[in-house]
Amino acid sequence: MERSQPDAADDNAMDSFLDKFQSQPYRGGFHEDQWEEEFDKIPLFMKKAPSEIDPKENPDLACLQSIIFDEDRSPEEQAKTYKDEGNDYFKEKDYKKAVISYTEGLKKKCADPDLNAVLYTNRAAAQYHLGNFRSALNDVKAARKLKPCHLKAIVRGALCHLELKHFAEAVNWCDEGLQIDAKEKKLLEIRIKADKLKRTEQRDVRKAKLKEKKEQNQNEALLQAIKVYFEDEDGAELYQVPPKSTLLQVLQHPRYSVKALTPAFLVCVGSSSFCKNYLRGRQVHR
Template sequence: MEQWELDADADIDADADDAMDEFLDKFQNQSYSGGFHEDQWEEEFEKVPLFMKKAPSEIDPNENPDLACLQSIIFDEERSPEEQAKTYKNEGNDYFKEKEYKKAVISYSEGLKKKCTDPDLNVVLYTNRAAAQFYLGNFRSALNDVTAARKLKPCHLKAIVRGALCHLELRNFAEAVNWCDEGLQIDSKEKKLLEMRAKADKLKRIEQRNIRKAKLKEKKEQNQNKILFQAIKARNIKLVSEATSEDEDSDLEDLGELFLDRISSENRYGARLSVDARGRLSWPVLFLYPEHTQSDFIAAFHEDTRFIDHLMVMFGEIPSWDLEEKYCPANIQIYFEDDGGTELYRVPPESTLLQVLQHPRYFVKALIPAFLLCVGASSFCKNYLRGKKLHEIKW
């Protein structure tokens, strides 16, 4: 039996020698076609897994059979969940070192999907994925990961440090301080936690101070709004909301809450209703020139100022759009429309703003009084007024 086995081994060796001789004869007589080309050696090396500088994101077995084979060995499903998770962890770490944070997140996630029973390994996967998410700017996702890590290992210092960083980035300063305090109970000399706590505490105090300032400012504005609203009410000036009708708007009491928040707010022109030390109002006022589709905005039209006073300043020089040079204070007529837009009221230029705002048919829309200006002798003005009921105001 033993002799037969030895003979059998001798036959195998003889067959191997014959095969090697045949290969050497063929190798000597035929040129080898699978070698690298000198002018393409870098590209050829890049196809060899050992020399690859960067692995492809997706591996096609037809294009990279060697790499696909290696990958199948590394991620062999027959290996234990712990071994597979550790492999994914190592792969994620390699991606992380290369600053390929998205790929690192994918690798760590694959490792967690293996649901291995090693809590320490899962903690590392969570904290490492949190670090990758942090560098991607996904602070909430990073915070979720370190929170999961701490459920497995409450005293894991790296998870606490990274969680405090996430809270700091999310401007949760009080939470950042709490996390730092919890970490310092584990290691009272941890430099990162000490520095972070000082920064978070300072920012928390600044935020609290800003909140107090904002509340005081809001309260002051509310008081100012009430003063303005009472001044409007005392003058019997009617306010109108653009979204409602005249009948709904004529009761100033019902509009109190609606306008209180708007009164001291800047409008689209960057101005607001104001009151001086004597309790006199200044309004933002809009002048419209329908003939030229132009407009002028007066940021602060004092209620005791006359219209003619503004016109003398505004038309001291001919505006660029007035090619016929006909807009001068003596020629300009001032009108306002009733709330329905069917009736026009001509305003004497010597009128003060307050006189007009107190007119029974004037309604202030959106806290910006508006007036129409045109040249009375022009054909446009005559056509514009045709068909409208016109009223001459006399004081």
């Protein structure tokens, strides 16, 4: 009986509220023609956050962002927030923004080496997908300085060396990683591929050296076979030109003469019958 009066008062208040709700239109609700767009502006239900947050257009989202990136939080908390943001961008394949987020996290210079190693390694993965293999390699090297046994950093470093055609280095990185985990499937795959490419590269280098040596021997043999002469002004005597002489050196010879502004030489194969017959009975100065 003691609760009957309060209950009646509550019922009257509810009736009054309902009467007011029915007589006055509700303000703040969605519009029928654009409710989907308005619904998507609520942070909890957003399918994709805007690249640039305008406080006037998205006040709720701007408020959440200010809380998340509050400068009063510890460097570790801020770095972790940027890491998570970078991971979200990475999942969306927006690798450029992922790189920016990871970089911002590293700028906080937090004291957690594991967190910094993850930031470097994740940024390396984003750089790798952008084709910036040298930048990615520098990041994994930095990660390994903080955490030498960080397996993800070793895997990504081996991939970078593979893309840069540093096949021997890729094999070395794989071997170092396999000492940590001998069953790491990705490292095993990279090592097999890198070792095969290294062997192919070494074979190609050997072939190129042999070809170069063969061509060099042929050139030397040709130089030895070819004989070059010039006649003196009277045409009575011949002078043999040393194979390594320059044109200027020959033109400066006291017995050389230029006719009709054109230098003239006799070039023949020394062992040929023509050369032997031509030189027979003539005085040759060597």
